[in-house]
Amino acid sequence: MLYKKTYLVDDPVSNLFLVHGLGEYSGRYIDFIKKLNDLNINVYTFDLPGHGNSPGKRGDIKSFYEIYSFIDEFAPDDFILYGHSLGGLISARYSEMNLKKPKKLILSSPALGDIAQKKLLLTIMSVFPSLSFSNGIPPKEISSDDTENKKYIEDPMIHDRITVRTAKQMFDEAEKALKEIKKIEIPTILLYGEEDKIINKFEYEKINNDKIKIFNFRLGKHELMNCKYNSDKYFEKIKDFII
Template sequence: MKRKLNESSKGTVVLVHGAFEHSGRYEWLANKWYEAGYNVIYGDLPGQGNSEGIKGHIDSFDEYIDKISEWIEAANYLQKPIFLLGHSMGGLAVVRALEEKELNVDGVILSSPSLGICARPPKWVRPLSKFLVKMVPTFKIKVPCRPWRSTRNEFFHNRNKIDPLILKKVSIHWYYELERAIEHAFKQIKKYPAVPTLLMQAGKDFLVNVKDVKNWFQSLPIEEKKFDEWNHLYHEIFNEPEREEVFSVAMEFANEVCEIKELEVEA
């Protein structure tokens, strides 16, 4: 777990990275929150980055939920309000964590959350998936996405090619758990808490099914929610050339929540 702590902070942001990547790709975003006056907590999800366990594999999606709960518990010792920001599969994990656990969170930011996927395993895998999941759950297949489909920022195209922590393969069981988590995110949507939620979605997303994301958001039974679509941006909106503008919107949302919480305390 990594921490960036301010002596006098507005609140605390917990960052949750996406699939195939690691927390090191979020240093820019973590620094932006820190410079904006927030504490930041982030780290590597199970099976990714420098975390323990089999790389590219999980036995259950609950492993991600438990890790997020651990980070929130650490945030509880820091300045409130507490915000959860999850990107892509990390966004899905945030949704599932909020549906399954009573987390002390004051605001949620979802960045192109994986509530429907476009990039799927090779066609030959599907007919064999049930057999493979039962007999050889750690059997790995090639990750079906390329850097240039995630962002228009060439810096990250080149960086991903030489980053040893970027996953090139994941287990068949990982895919099974991902698809189950997406299904449960819709089925358990009524359990999502009444927490101010900002969903920021890339308009040109080749990895996440934007229609599915919109359907989930429209079904979300809370009053304080906002959908913000970035029409020309690719999947990784916080790595796009316009990321300063993207961050400004996220920060404005967090600042507004902080102001409301401060007024509630004064009242």
């Protein structure tokens, strides 16, 4: 059973479902969630399999499609979907499917398109699907704020593990997400930092969908919500979009 958590307010004006990124967990977003609660927005979130408080081998997601089904079941009927990094990929793919549609979509530094590293090696190693290795995320590239990077490194709930089957699914789903991007028919914003070296931001140039508005942030790295240059502007963009 996946760990899930709700942050509810007395008089909600909207609901937001949050999907976190690779190697982290939903609890890292508590400051962001509090800002949303201050806007009278209910927040629903969970920890991915093998992440945070959810069970499973660290970094092992056996089926992305089970996650899509979980969102469909756990999300309220009327909701905005927010995903960061791997969570952005999951949120994009979910929105492309014939499932319960969010009314709006927020993609924060999403992993879309060609993000594959060591793809040939993974194919060779596919006979060992549960074999784990480092996810290759360099902590110094997480944020433009060194204090945030230090917190990331020292957080015992964060890990750098990923299994062969998780990586293969992630690469495949990222390519499908970009290929089927036209299927997103709801208002969408995509936000990313110009200095992001964790995702392949150049793939965003291939997006051809007038429902998706793309915003880039100068000097921003992967986590714009923790950026010393752009965190306020990042939240204002989201606030303007959802209110």
